[in-house]
Amino acid sequence: MRPVLKEHTWESWEWDTEGKSPDACLSSCRQSVYFHISPLLESQGTAGVRGTRGFTHGEHYWEIEFLEPLYGNSVMVGVGTLNACLHTGGQFINLIGMDHESWGLSYKGFLWHNGKSRKYTEPFYDKNTVIGVLLDRTAGTLTFYRNGENLGLAFSELDQVGSALYPMVSSTAPETELQLGMRTSRLSSLQENCIHTITHCLGRFEHTHLLPLPTALCCQIRTYSIRS
Structure with a gap:
C-alpha cells in the first residue's frame, strides 16, 4: 500500500516550465509532461524535467502515472539537485543518476546514481503504471512504490546532500506521457x-x-x- 503520512499536508507543485529539456512539453496545467512529440516522431536524445519545488526537510510523497506503455532505452523517475542534467542531445542514456547530482529508477528496474546502476525491481512496461516516490530528507532515504506496493529502500544518506532535491522524470522514447498524481508532505517538527x-x-x-x-x-x- 502507498505510504500514509500522518498529519500530512497536500502539496501543489507542478512541472517547471523553466527547468526542462526543449524536448519536453507540458500541459496547460503543468501536471502532465510529453517527451519527444516532434512531427518526425523520433527522439533526438534524452529529455528531462524537474518539479517546481525542492525539498530540504521532512517527508514528501508523490505519484507519477505512465499514460502510455513504456519502451525505449530509458524512462526514469527520481530526484536531483538544481545542477542535475535535464537534456542530452544525441545521447540515449539513463539521465537521472548519470552523475552525483541525481538519483533515479529506470522502468527496466535498475537504480542509477553517479553513473552506476544496480538491480532493484522487475521492469514495468504497462500503461497506467503508477510509480510512487517517498523522499525522507530527515532520515535521508528514497523509496519507490509501484501501484501501491512498496519496492523497498532505494537510496540512503540523502540527509548528507546539502542542496534541495527536486522531483524529476526523463525519457528517451518518442511520445512518452507522464502525469502527476497525489502529492503530500509531512514536516518533522x-x-x-x-x-x-x-x-x-x-x-x-x-x-x-x-x-x-x-x-x-x-x-x-x-x-x-x-x-x-
Whole structure:
C-alpha cells in the first residue's frame, strides 16, 4: 500500500516550465509532461524535467502515472539537485543518476546514481503504471512504490546532500506521457511546519527581515525559501 503520512499536508507543485529539456512539453496545467512529440516522431536524445519545488526537510510523497506503455532505452523517475542534467542531445542514456547530482529508477528496474546502476525491481512496461516516490530528507532515504506496493529502500544518506532535491522524470522514447498524481508532505517538527507555512505565505524571501521574529529564525526562513 502507498505510504500514509500522518498529519500530512497536500502539496501543489507542478512541472517547471523553466527547468526542462526543449524536448519536453507540458500541459496547460503543468501536471502532465510529453517527451519527444516532434512531427518526425523520433527522439533526438534524452529529455528531462524537474518539479517546481525542492525539498530540504521532512517527508514528501508523490505519484507519477505512465499514460502510455513504456519502451525505449530509458524512462526514469527520481530526484536531483538544481545542477542535475535535464537534456542530452544525441545521447540515449539513463539521465537521472548519470552523475552525483541525481538519483533515479529506470522502468527496466535498475537504480542509477553517479553513473552506476544496480538491480532493484522487475521492469514495468504497462500503461497506467503508477510509480510512487517517498523522499525522507530527515532520515535521508528514497523509496519507490509501484501501484501501491512498496519496492523497498532505494537510496540512503540523502540527509548528507546539502542542496534541495527536486522531483524529476526523463525519457528517451518518442511520445512518452507522464502525469502527476497525489502529492503530500509531512514536516518533522513544529518549527519546520511553522517555517514551511511562513515561507508559503511570505512569497518572496527578500521580505524575511521585516518579520517580527528573532534574527536566527529569520535566517532559517530565508535559507528554507531559497532552497525550496
